[in-house]
Amino acid sequence: MYCAECKKLINKVINYKNIFKLSKHNICDLCFSKYIFIQSFDVVPTNNYLLYINTLFDDYKSSDAMASFLKPYYIYYLKNFKDKIIMYFDTIDDDVYSKLNLLNMSDIFIITLKNQLKGGNNNDD
Numbered sequence: 725m726y727c728a729e730c731k732k733l734i735n736k737v738i739n740y741k742n743i744f745k746l747s748k749h750n751i752c753d754l755c756f757s758k759y760i761f762i763q764s765f766d767v768v769p770t771n772n773y774l775l776y777i778n779t780l781f782d783d784y785k786s787s788d789a790m791a792s793f794l795k796p797y798y799i800y801y802l803k804n805f806k807d808k809i810i811m812y813f814d815t816i817d818d819d820v821y822s823k824l825n826l827l828n829m830s831d832i833f834i835i836t837l838k839n840q841l842k843g844g845n846n847n848d849d
């Protein structure tokens with residue numbers, strides 16, 4: 725298995741114990757250490773409903789490399805928010821937020837790698 729960002733081989737030592745085991749992660753430890761795992765949970769109102777936004781990282785380069793870190797959040801959704809809609813976005817920003825406002829269906833549980841919504845506690849200025 726190769727790292728999705730630097731293209732280096734992740735599992736270098738292959739022996740009879742791990743030859744048929746697939747690596748769970750698509751990113752090597754060195755590339756992963758460049759990102760800060762923030763894991764924030766924000767509740768943002770839309771016109772009539774709420775968005776439950778799970779933000780995982782401060783930044784990312786390749787969303788494919790980060791895909792293996794999403795599973796716990798899907799399990800969390802199935803245990804606690806099963807009656808709501810689930811959506812995944814690589815980055816959530818004001819453009820996505822305005823489109824979610826138009827849906828007007830129900831509360832939405834959102835998993836995202838990066839949160840760029842203006843306002844709230846993630847505003848840097």
Ligand SMILES: [Zn+2]
Binds near residue numbers: 756
């Ligand atoms: Zn790498």
